Amino acid sequence: MARPAAIRGLSLSGPLSRLAAVSLGTAALLLAGCSSGGVRENGPLGNGGDPGGLCVPVPVGGVFTYGITTFTNTGSSVAVMDNVALADPDGTRLLAAYIVPITGNDIYGVRDGFPPDRNLPASVDWARHTRADGTRIPPSPAFFKFENLLVVIKSLQPIATATGIDVYYREAGQRYHFRSPIVFLLTAGTCKLNWNRGLKT
Amino acid sequence: MTGCDALSHHTGARRRVCTVRRKFSSAIGIVGLVLGLVVGLASPLASAAASHKTPAGALITQGRVLDVNGQAAAGARIRLYAEPPRTVMSPMQPGQAIRFRQVGSAVTSASGRHAIAIRSLGVLQAEANPDGIVNLEITAMVGSRSGLFVFPVQLMHAADGTLFAVSSGARRSGPVAANIRLIGLPRFSPAQPAPQCGITHLLRTSRPHWAVVGQTGAIVGGINQQFTYEKDQSSNLGIGVQQLNGKFSEQGTFPSSTNQTIPFPKLGGYITKNYKTEFQYGLYAQECAPNFTQVYRYWGGAQIQSIGAIEATYCAFYAKGTAPIWQTTRAATVGAGIGISEIGFSASAQTGWSESASVQYWMVKAGQDVCGTHGPPGSDPRIVIVGAS
Numbered sequence: 001m002a003r004p005a006a007i008r009g010l011s012l013s014g015p016l017s018r019l020a021a022v023s024l025g026t027a028a029l030l031l032a033g034c035s036s037g038g039v040r041e042n043g044p045l046g047n048g049g050d051p052g053g054l055c056v057p058v059p060v061g062g063v064f065t066y067g068i069t070t071f072t073n074t075g076s077s078v079a080v081m082d083n084v085a086l087a088d089p090d091g092t093r094l095l096a097a098y099i100v101p102i103t104g105n106d107i108y109g110v111r112d113g114f115p116p117d118r119n120l121p122a123s124v125d126w127a128r129h130t131r132a133d134g135t136r137i138p139p140s141p142a143f144f145k146f147e148n149l150l151v152v153i154k155s156l157q158p159i160a161t162a163t164g165i166d167v168y169y170r171e172a173g174q175r176y177h178f179r180s181p182i183v184f185l186l187t188a189g190t191c192k193l194n195w196n197r198g199l200k201t
Numbered sequence: 202m203t204g205c206d207a208l209s210h211h212t213g214a215r216r217r218v219c220t221v222r223r224k225f226s227s228a229i230g231i232v233g234l235v236l237g238l239v240v241g242l243a244s245p246l247a248s249a250a251a252s253h254k255t256p257a258g259a260l261i262t263q264g265r266v267l268d269v270n271g272q273a274a275a276g277a278r279i280r281l282y283a284e285p286p287r288t289v290m291s292p293m294q295p296g297q298a299i300r301f302r303q304v305g306s307a308v309t310s311a312s313g314r315h316a317i318a319i320r321s322l323g324v325l326q327a328e329a330n331p332d333g334i335v336n337l338e339i340t341a342m343v344g345s346r347s348g349l350f351v352f353p354v355q356l357m358h359a360a361d362g363t364l365f366a367v368s369s370g371a372r373r374s375g376p377v378a379a380n381i382r383l384i385g386l387p388r389f390s391p392a393q394p395a396p397q398c399g400i401t402h403l404l405r406t407s408r409p410h411w412a413v414v415g416q417t418g419a420i421v422g423g424i425n426q427q428f429t430y431e432k433d434q435s436s437n438l439g440i441g442v443q444q445l446n447g448k449f450s451e452q453g454t455f456p457s458s459t460n461q462t463i464p465f466p467k468l469g470g471y472i473t474k475n476y477k478t479e480f481q482y483g484l485y486a487q488e489c490a491p492n493f494t495q496v497y498r499y500w501g502g503a504q505i506q507s508i509g510a511i512e513a514t515y516c517a518f519y520a521k522g523t524a525p526i527w528q529t530t531r532a533a534t535v536g537a538g539i540g541i542s543e544i545g546f547s548a549s550a551q552t553g554w555s556e557s558a559s560v561q562y563w564m565v566k567a568g569q570d571v572c573g574t575h576g577p578p579g580s581d582p583r584i585v586i587v588g589a590s
Contacts, residue, residue, distance in 0.1 A: 070580050111568075119518075
């Protein structure tokens with residue numbers, strides 16, 4: 001039986017290679033300190049974290065919140081969030097993005113529906129959440145004080161994907177970008193995937 | 202005749218390997234010959250002057266040289282070599298020798314500091330492995346003492362095509378800190394009018410030894426876990442330098458790649474595991490440097506070992522049914538990840554550098570906390586465990 005294009009696209013030669021190319025390209029820019037169109041990589045909010053992937057069982061029309069990306073402002077002045085978007089969305093839509101201060105070791109995680117979930121850990125300071133766009137992030141007074149980026153994603157088709165989360169912001173008059181390099185696979189079925197076996201669902 | 206004299210730096214062409222007939226055991230007396238010796242270099246190099254000014258070019262390494270008592274070693278002669286790629290090193294047989302390409306030099310300042318830059322990183326390309334990784338070796342020598350430190354860099358191209366080198370972990374581009382202790386005895390060739398620094402002899406090889414290449418764990422049930430170690434995945438394994446007392450001390454790491462995929466199975470919950478595969482180590486003697494031991498080649502095999510629970514306290518909840526994957530770009534270092542019993546050397550092991558090693562969990566029956574040992578799951582967690590400690 002022919003597999004949907006979205007699944008075919010998730011073979012090892014598809015999005016993994018794309019992810020690798022994106023990651024390497026981003027890393028190359030980042031490590032070389034290059035900029036593109038006045039937007040620099042490797043800014044005071046970091047590089048978006050480690051690469052990886054996430055399969056989430058979501059029915060068509062369903063919503064989940066991804067809250068794994070964290071960062072601190074290591075700059076010397078306030079950073080202002082400009083834009084948060086999904087990278088290469090295919091059947092996925094970003095409904096909302098929030099910034100939530102974290103006051104301990106536990107972060108939001110991956111949870112069904114819109115935030116806030118009813119069973120949040122105490123260190124997720126949801127009472128102080130803001131819409132991501134326009135959020136002002138002061139330089140972090142302590143290394144282990146960090147911000148948690150929450151993105152609310154809707155599935156529009158049985159197999160839906162994205163290859164990361166793009167974040168644009170400004171600090172000290174300079175525009176920056178980072179990509180949280182997470183390949184998302186949203187499936188109306190169950191997650192039985194293994195990347196190294198071709199992301200079969 | 203050794204044949205080593207005729208060795209030339211290779212430039213992608215077939216490299217000549219020479220057979221060693223000399224004995225080295227009585228060779229350590231010719232210390233004075235090396236002082237003031239300047240080896241002809243195959244590439245333009247910048248050297249750090251005694252004033253410790255940062256040299257021109259791409260700064261590859263900097264650090265200090267300390268003598269055996271921990272005091273600054275001034276005036277130590279520093280040489281930076283690029284090791285040949287695996288395709289050249291692995292086929293070597295005991296008794297054979299090869300010349301490492303010298304790519305930089307320096308003399309330490311009064312405070313023992315050194316810095317070495319390479320004017321053009323293109324000189325490293327001929328020594329790079331297919332994954333772009335080049336093993337660089339620094340030797341230091343002053344008087345009758347020597348030291349050695351090995352570290353990998355990865356060559357990458359920026360968007361504009363510029364070549365640059367990334368230090369271990371692929372997360373930063375700055376110079377590698379190479380702090381060297383003069384803990385060993387330099388080797389010389391008595392038959393030579395002057396030491397042939399950089400010529401490296403494979404003395405013998407070890408039997409295969411298990412190395413830890415991955416870890417997973419869960420202190421809860423209702424989940425599945427799997428570690429995947431694909432072909433060409435690289436692990437950094439410790440290098441041992443022979444000290445004056447004959448024992449080996451870890452002085453840097455050496456990346457070694459597999460040539461096959463290791464099929465570690467999917468496991469259930471309530472267990473924490475080390476995943477192992479086997480490597481062979483080689484014992485090398487290098488002229489103008491102490492003896493050292495490093496990975497000779499990948500051997501193969503798969504072994505899973507139960508270990509105690511690992512404490513991980515940076516957590517995030519993952520809903521029921523989700524299946525996250527971590528690519529171990531910067532996995533945790535396992536302190537005694539491999540033991541070379543023949544010489545009593547225990548080395549660290551760290552898997553990373555590629556997307557072909559991964560840790561995956563499946564939240565089968567319920568949502569669970571997933572916790573990192575060093576940071577939250579999305580930001581440098583190192584070891585990732587299901588269930589909060």
